[in-house]
Amino acid sequence: MKIAVLPGDGIGTEIVSEAVKVLNTLDLKFEMETALVGGAAYDAYGHPLPEATLKLAMDSDAVLFGAVGDWKYDTLDRPLRPEQAILGLRKNMGLFANFRPAICYEQLVGASSLKPELISGLDILIIRELTGDIYFGQPRGRRIATDGHFPGAEEAFDTMRYSKPEIERIAHVAFQAARKRKAAGTEGRVTSVDKANVLETFQFWKDVVTEVGKEYPDIALDHMYVDNAAMQLVKEPKRFDVVVTGNMFGDILSDEASMLTGSIGMLPSASLNTKNQGLYEPSHGSAPDIAGKGIANPLATILSAAMMLRFSLNQPEAAQRIEAAVQKVLALGLRTGDIWSEGTTKVGTREMGDAVVKALG
Amino acid sequence: MKIAVLPGDGIGTEIVSEAVKVLNTLDLKFEMETALVGGAAYDAYGHPLPEATLKLAMDSDAVLFGAVGDWKYDTLDRPLRPEQAILGLRKNMGLFANFRPAICYEQLVGASSLKPELISGLDILIIRELTGDIYFGQPRGRRIATDGHFPGAEEAFDTMRYSKPEIERIAHVAFQAARKRKAAGTEGRVTSVDKANVLETFQFWKDVVTEVGKEYPDIALDHMYVDNAAMQLVKEPKRFDVVVTGNMFGDILSDEASMLTGSIGMLPSASLNTKNQGLYEPSHGSAPDIAGKGIANPLATILSAAMMLRFSLNQPEAAQRIEAAVQKVLALGLRTGDIWSEGTTKVGTREMGDAVVKALG
Ligand SMILES: [Mg+2]
Ligand SMILES: [Mg+2]
Structure with a gap:
């Protein structure tokens, strides 16, 4: 079971570390290899999805992805922006099926x-569906309208197709x-x-x-x-x-x-291809405003790792163990800042990961 | 000030009657003419938007519209279905600007x-925007794909354009x-x-x-x-x-x-063209399940009449009088079934209309 670990930018490194820690606690043998992606890869190699990172992902059974993006890359040409890394991975790996669970944890009902x-x-x-529709349909562009409400006017167009x-x-x-x-x-x-x-x-x-x-x-x-x-x-x-x-x-x-x-910090996601190769990432973004502070919620990434075990690595029991462990730490009242409320215990990123490891038993 | 009154199907007749009653209470001179539209027009003339109805609408300053549609017309060919009436009016009158207010009335906060x-x-x-985009863009249809993920496969397509x-x-x-x-x-x-x-x-x-x-x-x-x-x-x-x-x-x-x-029975809408000619209708539909029972909420239609006074008939004070009257009946605790809650007084369509007339003072 080979996993490409791509932490990315912002809080990506911190939250992926906790998911890796949880995976390493399981009695399973993984081959994990880490690579740069997004803005971090641009800084090092001048491209958000370097050839070596793409090859690693393609050669793995699954990609554990953190998040990409930071305001400081907003002025780059579009093909060099961090977000292009995720588009490039989707396209090259043929990840056409995106799974987005929306689950409300009983202890977090109040956050909604x-x-x-x-x-x-x-x-x-x-x-x-993740690789078709109007987001990719050709032709698209700008031109002079020859019909419609204003023939002769400048117009832009896109093509929806399936x-x-x-x-x-x-x-x-x-x-x-x-x-x-x-x-x-x-x-x-x-x-x-x-x-x-x-x-x-x-x-x-x-x-x-x-x-x-x-x-x-x-x-x-x-x-x-x-x-x-x-x-x-x-x-x-x-x-x-x-x-x-x-x-x-x-x-x-x-x-x-x-x-x-109300608690997007809890929601994992998966993107799969026809061979059940998959990319797993939290539904939330790279949150550069809180990066490096040790306060990000790692649970969406940990739950993404659980989805990876279920969908790409054929380890449903291990997936369930992780999900049960997450339920348990919530029941114990542990909360990162984003899901904290009166009467619960505020913890940091690492403490939350440690608590999940402990709850795995 | 000429108003085309098009009650339509289902609860349309009942709710438009109340709005007309409210308009007639104002000290303004309207020329109102009623015509069939939707399923009612199909039953009588074989077309949901008869020539005479369209002409009346085009020749008026504003259209006060109820609602169209009933399950019994669902098997008709698409061009003959009740909903085509509204598309035909939008297209022929050039109604490109659709106004959809979302207002939460203080007394109805609990319905959300x-x-x-x-x-x-x-x-x-x-x-x-109501007359462009992918809903009208040509070309569209089905064909054999010559590129994309599956060249040679059957595909369908539409064109987004502005x-x-x-x-x-x-x-x-x-x-x-x-x-x-x-x-x-x-x-x-x-x-x-x-x-x-x-x-x-x-x-x-x-x-x-x-x-x-x-x-x-x-x-x-x-x-x-x-x-x-x-x-x-x-x-x-x-x-x-x-x-x-x-x-x-x-x-x-x-x-x-x-x-x-949470109270769609309260929400009006307006669709305007470049000459401020407009079509005014409630945001809700024809509700055939409660048609003829005298229990439908006429307030969205009455508030649509207020929008008509403001946008097409240049009578902002009269519009405000109606809106204040609606506020007043809500404050008095009067509710149709759709917005009723414990402790308020349930009234029928006609009683609600009468209450607004009374509140106009
Ligand atoms: Mg999105
Ligand atoms: Mg709609």
Whole structure:
């Protein structure tokens, strides 16, 4: 089991250290190799995703990723910015399936914007297609309009597109995830989010997902327009089990869903390819404002490591041990600053990692 | 002042009657003419937007619209469905600027999914471009992919596009609205929502809005990515004043924002063209399940009539009188079923309309 460890920028180094510490506590043999990525790699090698880092990632079973980005790189040309590293990894590794769980931990219910009864017990999984849609569709650019409301005027344009195999493979991922969740006690339902009433691309999406769904008679399937989904996430988030959607709608809805929990410092993510090679990273960013202070929350990264064990390394028991350990430290009242509230014990990044190690037992 | 009254389907007739009653109580002279639209028009004339209805709307200063749609029309060919009436009116009247206020009435704070302190006093205005973007962009359709991830596979596609004059005119609408709101006590800020980091169309959008913003030095301008906007609406909705965005992002965010208040039965909307001709309708739908029962909430439609007085008929004082009257009936504890809570008085559609008339004094 080979893991590429890419801490990145900002709080990346601190939080990834804690996840590595937790992994090393397990009775498993990992080959781990660390490399620079993002702004740190730009500073050292002049590129956010150096050839050697990319090769390491491609040759590993999984990538444990921290975070990239810092304001000081904002003036660089776009291809040199830290964020390009993650795009380059997605593209080269073919990571088309993005898993974004939105889970509300019982002890953190109070952190949510939503009323406790609406959010308590929330456990939904948003699956976002990650390599297609309008974010990558060609052609795109600027030109002079030849039709539309203002022929002759300058305009900009992009192309939304999805091919049948792209939709099929992400649909299979969603149905299989729903089946696994059902075995663990959820309802076993996939909600496919589209805008079929207006967009050709998403009428096609809906048709193809419906076809694939016939292969999973044990899993319920429903369809929802994206504007309604944005509403239902606020109104009744627990009505969802697995949500599957395109790259752009998934970007919007997974961020909305993560904010519902109020504790984005707790949320892991995974991006997988067809060989179950994956990149695992916290849902939050590099937080340069608190970097190096030892106060960042390492739990999203530790939980990302658990997802890595489950999805890419085929070690579900180890994954569950880590998740149980995280639950335990929360139950003990330990909190980093971002999730701290009256009556709980504030700890730093390292103390939190140590507590998880201890709770692993 | 000529008003086309188009009640439509479902609860449309009941709620529009109450708004008309309120308008007739004012000491103003209106010429009002009623026509069928939506499913009701299809039943009578075989088309959801008959020639005569369209002509009436085009010849009026404003359209007071109820709602269209019923499950029984869902099997019709798309061009004959009730919803096409509203698309036809938007297109023929050139209604490019959609105003969607999200206001939380103090007495209804408890109806929100959000904690009271986050939502109390909310008063934001989302301005959505309504005639461009990917919802109308050509070309679109299905074809065999010649490039991308799966050349040779079937694919569907749509075109996102915005021309400079389209962005300029909606930006002016937003800055002018922010200026009016500032005069009435808000911060005077426009938040332009884009996805400039990924989409050519929305980098152009951001550039053009920034240019237009220079003509409004009294109004602050900031830019936010759409995924972040979807988060901030949940986390801190009161940070917004006026939000301006494209057709698709506006569809998603305005619905999300309306659900934040928890009382969509209270939210009006307006769609305007360059001549300030407008279509005014409640943000909610035709609710066929409660149609004819006399229990629908007419306040969103009554408040839409107030917007009509303000934006298309140049009667701001009359608009304010209606809005104050609505506040007053809420303060008296009168509630239709959708906004009822323990300790308040449940009333029907007509009683609510009568109460507003009485409160007009
Ligand atoms: Mg995002
Ligand atoms: Mg909508």
